[in-house]
Amino acid sequence: MNALRALTELARAAARLALFLAGLLVTCMLAVALRLVDLFRSQPVERDIWACRSFRLVGRAMGWQITVHGQLSDGGNALFIANHISWIDIPALGSIQPLRFLSKSEVARWPVIGWLARQGGTLFIQRGARQARAVRENIIHRLEQGESIVIFPEGTTSSGIAVLPMHGLLMSTAGAAGVPIQPVTIGYRRDLRSDALAPFIGDDTFQGHLWRLLKKAPTRIEIVYHEPVLAEPGQTAAELTQQVQQVISRGLADIHAGRYDPPVKPRIRTADGPGLSHLPSHPGVRQSQGRNTG
Template sequence: MAWLRLTFRLTAFCLFLAATMLLASSLLAFDLLTRRQIDRTPWARRCFRWACTCLGFEVRVHGAPPERNVLYVSNHISWCDIPILGSLTPILFLSKAEVSDWPIIGWLAQQAGTLFIKRGGGRARRVRASITQKLQAGESVLVFPEGTTGFGLAVLPFHGLLLGAATDCGAPIQPVTISYRRAGRPDPLAPFVGDDAFHSHLLTLLKQPPTRVDVVFHPAVRVKPELTSSQLALQLQNTVQGGLAHIQAGALDRAGNNIIRTAGGPEPSHPR
């Protein structure tokens, strides 16, 4: 059964990649011909939905993304965080520079407007300035302040430097918690950590039954000028950690105001 599931999903995922590359190439050609750049975020959001469908994620959303542009901050468990969160709201991502070298995926990430960051050499400050420019232009940007992926059992310490982009332009910060569960427990397969290879991790996920993904949109935070970057980082970390604890305890399973969407299904509808 696992190999049959893998064959079906892998075929669908390859077709998805081919269609996405064709779309990205068409948009790039249009940019060159018209000498103006098409906004990629609506197209990227559609592609992220297709990716979630191919990967078989069962996504449950608690709360709702804000209507205005914000700086999103989230815990980071897997490369899967990006298509899941990108399928829910128009967003630009910040990613480690190594992703840009991934075959196909790296090029597609570049075409979607991903901001890549390399460690050291003062590059983080230049990326912070780029994030500020995107926020000022009305875009929403997501950063993973942990700086790396974790196993999804706890939230790692947040780094505050890039959070200053919101302070620089007066944009609110939107904390987000994401959690993967299988059979009611933290999913041991979803985390993408250490020296994991993308292709082997992808095949592992495609072989298994769907995992449940809970996404919590916490209330947006207006940055107080008296807070230091370390204090702000700790405040946001505690908020995201609180959401993770609620998910793992099953508290949100019992809540009556969940917004539920199965990947590939209809858009979430807000409860009345």
């Protein structure tokens, strides 16, 4: 039985790895093509929409089941604040709408992935290099130009069970640029429980983490868009940060409490034999107003 399971996982991983590499190749070819097109244009080609399509391609190759809850901000661009669990967060969020991300500098050195991230316009910050204020000014400028940017203020990835303390320096860029903050909660579920495979933490490598994901059934990704937040008059940066963190934390608790899980269909015995009965939705469940992109 164990040998059969191992063989099944190996076959699944090989098939999905082939799809993933094919998608990566297509994305690289697209990035090169856009660079060539730029040689004949006075203005560079807008990368965000192409990056969004590439992220969707990656999601399909990996088989991710992405379900979106809540409403995106309809007032133009925004500063998206999200909890951070895995490298998967970026393609998952990026597949929903064109976004620009702020990432740690280590990602820029990843083979192929780092190059693609730079081509897609990702902003990088190096920890401990006192670059935060320079990056802050860059974010403010881009927000003022109408771009939407995602930052992960925890500063590192977590186990996905709870939200780590958030840093407020970059969060204050929203108020400086006059745009709202869009809090976003990301949660990973497997077999109606928290997914222990999805977190990318510690000294794990991208290659090792990817291979483990490929061997198992696809993870279910729940993304909750909360009501936009505007800084109130007299509200300090610390108070705003705490407010946003509490909103995202409640969203993660709701995800792991099963409030966004699909209704369970238990097998029951009827007069005519075994059958299926549909249970009503859990109390307090909000219907998904987004789309499944998996």
